[in-house]
C-alpha cells in the first residue's frame with residue numbers, strides 16, 4: 001500500500017540529496033514547528049555553498065539560520081487573517097527576475113499559502129508557469145487541498161505529517177483503489193467510469209492511482225508466481241489476460257505522469273476509463 005501523504009518527508013530528503021527539487025514546492029504540515037524547521041532546511045539547501053547541502057556550517061547556511069541571507073525572502077503577511085496579498089505577490093514577482101546576490105537560487109517563502117486569496121494565487125500562477133531561472137518558491141500550508149488546482153498541478157507537494165488522520169486517508173485511498181480495481185473486470189465499463197469519475201480532487205486521484213498501479217502490478221505478478229496479496233489481485237489475474245494487464249499497468253503509469261503535469265481534473269476519470277476500457 002503506498003500512502004501519498006506519508007511518504008512526503010522521505011521524498012523531500014531524497015530530492016534534496018539528489019539536487020532534484022522543483023522550482024516550486026509545497027510543504028504541508030499541521031505542526032508549525034516541524035514546518036518551520038523544514039522550511040529552514042530547504043532554504044539552507046538552496047543557498048548552501050558546500051557539496052553536501054545543507055551543511056549547516058558554511059557562511060550561507062549561517063546567514064540563512066539567522067534570517068539574514070539576502071537571497072531568502074519571506075513574504076509579508078497582511079490584515080487580521082495574516083495573508084500574503086496580491087500586492088505582495090506582485091512585489092515578489094518583480095523581484096524574482098533579478099538574479100540572486102550570492103546564492104545559486106533565490107528563495108521566496110510564502111507562509112499560510114492555503115489562506116491566500118484566489119487573486120493572489122492567480123498572480124503567482126503566472127510566475128510558476130514560466131519561472132525565471134534560479135528561483136525557488138516554498139509554499140507553506142496546513143492543507144495543500146486549499147490551493148488552486150492550477151497551482152497544485154505545477155508544484156511538488158510534500159506532506160510532512162505522520163498522523164493518524166493521514167494513515168486513515170491512505171487506508172481510504174487503498175480501499176477506493178480496490179473498489180476501482182474490481183470494476184476493471186466489468187466488460188461494459190460503465191461501473192468503471194462511475195468509479196473513476198469520483199476522482200475529481202488531484203491529490204486523492206494521485207494517491208488512489210498509485211495504489212491502483214500497485215494492485216494491477218501485483219495481479220501481473222500473480223499470473224507469473226501464483227502469489228497474490230488479496231482477492232482482488234487474484235480476480236484480476238484470473239479474469240484478465242496477461243498482455244492486457246501489462247498494458248493497463250502502463251496506462252496507469254501514464255496516468256500518474258499526467259496527474260503530475262496538468263491534466264484537467266474534470267476530464268481525468270473519463271480519459272482514464274476510455275484508456276483502460278480499450279485494453280480489454
Ligand SMILES: [Zn+2]
Nearest residue numbers: 048055058061
Ligand atoms: Zn552550507
